[in-house]
Amino acid sequence: MIRERMRNIRLLLLDVDGVLTDGRIIYDHNGVETKQFHVRDGHGLKLLQRAGIQVGIITGRQSEVVALRARELGIELVFQGAKNKLEPFRRILQQTGLRPEQVAYAGDDLIDLPVLRQVGCAFTVADAVEELFPYVDYVTRRPGGAGAVREICDLLLKQSGCWGEVTARYFAEVAE
Template identity: 50%
Template sequence: MPANYLANPPADILARAAKIRLAAFDVDGTLTDGRLWYGEDGRETKVFHVHDGLGLKRLQANGIEVALITARISHPVALRAEELGIAHVYQGQGDKRSCLLELLDALHLSPEQAAVVGDDLPDLAPMRIAGLAVAVANAHPWVVEAAHWQTRQRGGEGAVREACDLILHAQGRSDAERERWQ
């Protein structure tokens, strides 16, 4: 990915991203590459990209709520969320739209203040109400159609980090973040 991938995002995308106060992410296919790994003992293993984790931490450090909303239930998701300090973790969600609406209500936010990042059909309903809908590079075509913006990276390979960077960039926080790390 070129270093300047955020150099010229469309103005309408920047306007949407500037309003975000909650970023909600799917897990399988978005925070992971979508493959399910099972050991001989039947335990599930997931692989998460470290760049995505830092992006999520940076959102939180800049006052943006982070949520994981996933249809599956998985212990590795709970472990990763705990490690990253993510308080809003919703597993086993058959209706992600309702989950998002309940969370928005609890946080006193409007749908236009939410970003939803996903890859597959269960993500469509929450994406359709979000102020910023993001599809990962390898998302299902219907998800891409519903998205306002698509990452260059695939799910589990830095796509979440791109979405985080876009939001921070749109909110004028990129320069401060860069200074922090130099």
């Protein structure tokens, strides 16, 4: 049952292009790559970390903006330029001592499939390559770069029973 497996998740690994972004890659006139990230995804990832669930990134591409965004969100597990995503995935398992069933992964394209098939919870986004759909546990309602990651974060927090604790400050009554 997917709900029970979500409860065991200690680490959320994310693809970048098409998951944390809408997949568009913008170049400036110097050839420097730019991407757009969604602020609500960022907050979701902070909430997840507050609940003790680690976050990591595995991307096939390489860009400075990804390193910047990861730094901003306090994400230390960052693997860029991974053509075979299973390699960094195995390295992360070794590094963290976690088992595959304690890891969730979100990806949107065929390159993500090998890792999606290994993890405890496999996520994809609404506008993913549709060939992924039979292999995942959950397809977000929102597309990549438009809050899909936030949806995953909120789901994991609610299923793990941490939602109330990590969001209590926002629901607290304002003191007179």
